[in-house]
Amino acid sequence: MPELPEVETVRRVLGPLCAGRRIERVSVRRPEVIAHPGAEEFCARLAGREIAGLGRRGKFLSILLADGGRVTLHLRMTGCLLLAPADHPEERHTHVVFALDGGEELRFSDMRRFGRFWLLEAGEEDERSGAGKLGPEPFDPALTAGYLQSRFGARKKAVKECLMEQEAVAGIGNIYSDEILFAARIHPARAANTLSAEDYLATKGQEYRNTPYLQVYGHEGDPCPACGATLRRMVIGGRSSVFCPRCQGDEPC
DNA sequence: GGTGCCCTGTGG
DNA sequence: CCACAGGGCACC
Numbered sequence: 202m203p204e205l206p207e208v209e210t211v212r213r214v215l216g217p218l219c220a221g222r223r224i225e226r227v228s229v230r231r232p233e234v235i236a237h238p239g240a241e242e243f244c245a246r247l248a249g250r251e252i253a254g255l256g257r258r259g260k261f262l263s264i265l266l267a268d269g270g271r272v273t274l275h276l277r278m279t280g281c282l283l284l285a286p287a288d289h290p291e292e293r294h295t296h297v298v299f300a301l302d303g304g305e306e307l308r309f310s311d312m313r314r315f316g317r318f319w320l321l322e323a324g325e326e327d328e329r330s331g332a333g334k335l336g337p338e339p340f341d342p343a344l345t346a347g348y349l350q351s352r353f354g355a356r357k358k359a360v361k362e363c364l365m366e367q368e369a370v371a372g373i374g375n376i377y378s379d380e381i382l383f384a385a386r387i388h389p390a391r392a393a394n395t396l397s398a399e400d401y402l403a404t405k406g407q408e409y410r411n412t413p414y415l416q417v418y419g420h421e422g423d424p425c426p427a428c429g430a431t432l433r434r435m436v437i438g439g440r441s442s443v444f445c446p447r448c449q450g451d452e453p454c
Numbered sequence: 455g456g457t458g459c460c461c462t463g464t465g466g
Numbered sequence: 467c468c469a470c471a472g473g474g475c476a477c478c
Contacts, residue, residue, distance in 0.1 A: 203472065203473095204472060204473095207472080233460095260473080275473080275474085276472095276473090277472090277473045277474075278461090278471070278472060278473055278474095279461090279462080279463090279471085279472085294462080311461090312461075312462050312463065313460085313461040313462055313463085313471090313473095314460080314461050314462080315460065315461065315473065315474080316473095331474080331475095357455090358455085365473090367473095367474085374472055374473070375471095375472055375473085376472055377472090418472085438455095438456090439456080439457075439458095440472095440473095441470080441471085
């Protein structure tokens with residue numbers, strides 16, 4: 202489910218609800234989802250600590266602890282974090298449960314079990330999760346056309362794959378890369394080194410209307426919302442991609 | 455650069 | 467039955 206917008210939604214909804222609460226105990230049913238330290242140590246070290254709030258960087262979430270420590274997690278494909286009364290039946294595929302004071306539980310469920318947790322103490326550098334080497338956030342002022350051009354301008358790789366590199370820009374995944382390239386009228390398979398300065402500026406100044414539904418992703422075969430041509434699907438970098446052959450071009454370059 | 459893999463579930 | 471799913475990584 203989650204790319205940056207979805208992860209940010211989780212943070213905004215659950216953050217205020219978790220802030221100020223104490224973790225009474227932690228239960229891990231699938232030890233493999235705890236990437237660091239071991240599951241036993243993870244539970245032992247967290248018991249009794251207070252949550253200050255939730256943070257996010259790219260697609261990583263962090264449970265920020267009042268003592269400066271943090272639990273960083275990645276939901277990957279199907280991970281889900283939710284708050285529920287302790288007596289509420291547990292969701293299928295629940296792998297980690299944080300029992301909080303006040304009778305509620307913060308639960309992690311994940312059908313495909315790709316999601317991972319890392320526990321870090323105050324001042325400890327995160328060298329494992331990947332959260333430490335993320336590029337700028339999409340709305341970071343440092344993320345300019347010039348930055349993208351300097352980063353991608355010489356790359357032969359498809360522009361879609363470039364946009365999904367977390368070290369280049371944090372938080373963009375398979376869906377939003379398609380949406381971004383549709384808005385910019387750029388073919389997703391186009392080699393990054395063929396883009397002009399104008400391409401990099403294509404959507405600058407345009408209104409980012411809050412279209413509640415996706416424009417192209419998942420709409421293969423439907424008419425393009427801009428021109429009516431039939432949206433097409435192709436595989437780029439092993440990921441399925443949907444685009445408009447008229448707006449974004451029939452051929453990649 | 456590609457490919458496969460980690461998993462379970464869903465839909466054709 | 468097979469193909470595919472919003473992520474990321476290890477491996478030729």
